Amino acid sequence: MARISVSHLAKMKTNNQKITCITAYDASFAAIFDQAGIQVLLIGDSLGMVLQGHESTLPVTVDDIKYHTTSVASTAKQSLIIADLPFMSYSTPAQTYDNAAILMRAGANMVKLEGGEWVAESVKGLVERGIPVCGHLGLTPQSVNVLGGYRVQGREDAQAEKLLSDSLLLEASGVQLLVLECVPVQLAERISKALTIPVIGIGAGAQTDGQILVMHDAFGISAGFCPKFSKNFLVETGDIRRAVALYKEQVEAGTFPADEHSFY
Ligand SMILES: Nc1nc(=O)c2c([nH]1)NC[C@@H]1CN(c3ccc(C(=O)N[C@@H](CCC(=O)O)C(=O)O)cc3)CN21
Ligand SMILES: CC(C)C(=O)C(=O)O
Numbered sequence: 016m017a018r019i020s021v022s023h024l025a026k027m028k029t030n031n032q033k034i035t036c037i038t039a040y041d042a043s044f045a046a047i048f049d050q051a052g053i054q055v056l057l058i059g060d061s062l063g064m065v066l067q068g069h070e071s072t073l074p075v076t077v078d079d080i081k082y083h084t085t086s087v088a089s090t091a092k093q094s095l096i097i098a099d100l101p102f103m104s105y106s107t108p109a110q111t112y113d114n115a116a117i118l119m120r121a122g123a124n125m126v127k128l129e130g131g132e133w134v135a136e137s138v139k140g141l142v143e144r145g146i147p148v149c150g151h152l153g154l155t156p157q158s159v160n161v162l163g164g165y166r167v168q169g170r171e172d173a174q175a176e177k178l179l180s181d182s183l184l185l186e187a188s189g190v191q192l193l194v195l196e197c198v199p200v201q202l203a204e205r206i207s208k209a210l211t212i213p214v215i216g217i218g219a220g221a222q223t224d225g226q227i228l229v230m231h232d233a234f235g236i237s238a239g240f241c242p243k244f245s246k247n248f249l250v251e252t253g254d255i256r257r258a259v260a261l262y263k264e265q266v267e268a269g270t271f272p273a274d275e276h277s278f279y
């Protein structure tokens with residue numbers, strides 16, 4: 016079977032089929048997620064927290080993401096592979112192209128970067144050069160020191176309008192997928208409806224076009240914190256493969272995330 020393409024994901028949105036995504040960092044879990052039919056695997060810079068034990072994602076390097084992308088790509092044959100560009104690896108367009116090229120050569124099919132207006136030029140340049148891009152708005156963890164903590168974003172009207180206009184600008188700049196993190200359900204629904212491209216939520220309610228979770232949260236094994244929006248799918252299943260299948264089933268049915276995992 017051929018690898019899932021961005022156009023397949025766009026078609027899923029048109030057909031009202033929910034997209035299931037999860038982070039992956041190694042060959043063994045990537046094989047399980049791939050076999051389970053998870054559409055998108057993200058080598059997230061969350062690895063700085065869940066693998067390396069840092070307090071934030073800021074210490075993660077391009078080399079770290081490259082290493083884990085190689086591992087995931089070795090077994091993921093069907094899922095679309097997205098690699099996070101880490102903190103300060105896309106400060107200028109030229110730096111962005113160089114680092115995105117490293118991750119694409121390691122086996123990524125798409126790169127993800129955080130931010131709105133300020134990344135628009137780099138997004139356009141990447142797409143022109145043949146590199147598909149996923150945007151990331153709302154709670155952008157690489158900006159935790161500016162945001163003042165891991166907090167819900169877009170609760171005030173002005174902030175909500177800025178998130179909507181940044182989303183539209185990213186789409187116009189060529190982004191083919193957008194992650195929305197920690198925003199109120201109603202705003203996430205509004206943005207998902209305003210965009211043609213699929214919107215993938217995390218802590219953004221059930222009305223987005225798909226969901227993503229950090230794999231450690233889906234199995235309840237994250238050291239330190241467990242965000243309110245996450246769910247331990249091992250509790251009801253007791254088995255990794257069945258937990259992954261249940262996550263996908265509940266995303267497709269629209270039963271995950273429930274109200275208790277969402278912000279209003
Ligand atoms: N294990 C893990 N899961 C994640 O989802 C995740 C990471 N790590 N590391 C990178 C970022 C950081 N993320 C985070 C971290 C903390 C919260 C958090 O504590 N959120 C509060 C919301 C507080 C509010 O109401 O404003 C929560 O209760 O969930 C959310 C996202 C998301 N990402
Ligand atoms: C939580 C997801 C969206 C992410 O960016 C990561 O895992 O780094």
Ligand SMILES: [Mg+2]
Binds near residue numbers: 060061072099
């Ligand atoms: Mg990330």
